[in-house]
Amino acid sequence: MKRRKEIGKLFAVGFVTTGLLLAGCGSAQTQETGSAAEEVQAGVSEESSTEETVHKVTFYDSDAATVLKEAEVVDGALAEEYVPEKEGYVFVDWFATPQMSHKFNFEQPVTEDMSAFAGFVSYQEDEREFAIVGSGTSLALLESNWGTSITDVHKMTKEESDSENIYTITLDLNEGDEFQFAINTQWNDQRGYGYLDTISLDSKDYFYNSGGLGEASTKRSNIKCAVTGNYTFTLTTYPAEDTYDTSASNYSEENKEGFNINPYDKITWTYNGEATANAGDMQVNYYIKGAVITGWEDVYSAETEFTQDGDIYTLSVGLTEGDEFMFTSMVTVGDIATVGTEYIRFTNIASDDADSLSFVSEGGGANLIAGQDGTYTFTYDASSKVLVVSCK
Incomplete structure (x- = not known):
């Protein structure tokens, strides 16, 4: 400066x-x-003088060391974008970090010295097949059941090109659907929330980060749909630039494709309007899932299932002191049953409900922890999303 x-x-x-x-x-x-x-x-x-604050924006090559250009920008003004050239490479975009974790925002006023890093890629044909994997109440994600089923409905179409790798898919999504794009049912080479080019259209958010798979990186987080409708997704890949998160605690050469990431791949989307099909009548139910009571397995039985009366769901079950648990959902449409995307946790208890809070405490990930041995009764209002707890 x-x-x-x-x-x-x-x-x-x-x-x-x-x-x-x-x-x-x-x-x-x-x-x-x-x-x-x-x-x-x-x-x-006499001389009159005014001082003008000027910041320097340094444009680096992708090695984060070679300076391609320097520009002086008046405080509060915008940096001017330009397209650099590099023999044998294609310029993709400017990034704000050397790791290419997110793009440089040319719409943000410059108020300090800043750096931008050029994203250059080399073309390599992508021979992988990508598909949408996830769960929800739309037809495709009901059938996907968190990626356990991949059919032609889920597969993306790859465009014919000698210079780009572009995959597309058009489908209906419902509010609450969660998904990513991956190459198989193990979710290898997954492309999630962190690859989205944007989540908004006309100042309205259509998607948000739902997390998933215990990963802090948004690259591997689930995308959650906020607006029901028909969408077209476009995935652009640069396989020559793929890397691996070798720092992950359970990374190995055998499972490395589960940790495949790419700083240049991106997902763009268009909202085409209202959904074109209706999945049909939907039934939602809830089940308990915990460390002791089910060993964190999904167990769907009369002993773990809530009973329903309209919007009110009730479950009475024996728990031991210290058992950590939560409630998961099951969605059924016709003959298709799939694990849902709605969960009931400690945060569903009203903050002023002293009675309920006297029986349970909050565990990791907003799970519930039983405060004593006994028979617990859980009452959940699906319309208000409020959980009430009692214990005998």
């Missing part, structure tokens, strides 16, 4: 001439006018 000084001079020649013409009219006038003239003459030599 530096400051630029702008200098200007004050001119009052007309006033000085007038003072000289009045000088012969009397000594008093001469002295007075002469004094004024001196002041004006002094003004001629």
Whole structure:
């Protein structure tokens, strides 16, 4: 950052001439006018200065060391984007970090010295097949059942090109659907929330980060749909730039494709309007799942299942002190049953419900922890999303 000084001079020649013409009219006038003239003459030599804050934006090559260009930007103004060239490579975009974790925002006013890093890629044909994997209440994700089923409905179509790898899919999504794109039922080479080019359209958010698979990185987080409708997704890949998260605790050469990431791949989307099909009548139910009571397995039985009366769901079950648990959902449409995307956790208890809070405490991930041995009764209002707890 530096400051630029702008200098200007004050001119009052007309006033000085007038003072000289009045000088012969009397000594008093001469002295007075002469004094004024001196002041004006002094003004001629005075300098007025203002300082302008200027910041430097440095454009680096992808090695984060080679400087491609430097630009001076006035405080509060926008940096000007340009397209660099590099023999044998294609320029993709400017990024804000050397790791290419997110794009440089040219719409954000510059208020400090900044750096931008060029994303260059080399073309390599992508021979992988990508598909949508996830769960929800739309037809495709009901059938996907968290990726355990991949059919032609889920597969993306790869465009024919000798210079780009572009996959597309058009399908209906319902609010609450969660998904990613991957190459198989093990979710290898998954492309999630962190690959989305944007989540908003006309100042409205259509998707949000739902997390998933215990990963902090948004690259591998689930995408959750916020607006029901028909969508077209486009996945652009640059396989020559694939890397692996070798720092992950359970990474190995055998399972490395589960940790495949790419700083340049991106997902774009268009909202085509209302959904084109209806999945049909839907039944939602809830089940308990815990460390002791089910060994964190999904167990769907009369002992673990809530009973339903309209929007009110009730479950009475024996728990031991310290058992950590939560409630998961099951969605059934016709002959298709799939694990849902809705969960009931500690955060569903009203903060002022002292009775319920006296029986359970909060565990990791907002799970519930039983405070004592006993028979617990859980009452869940699906319309208000409020859980009430009692224990005998």
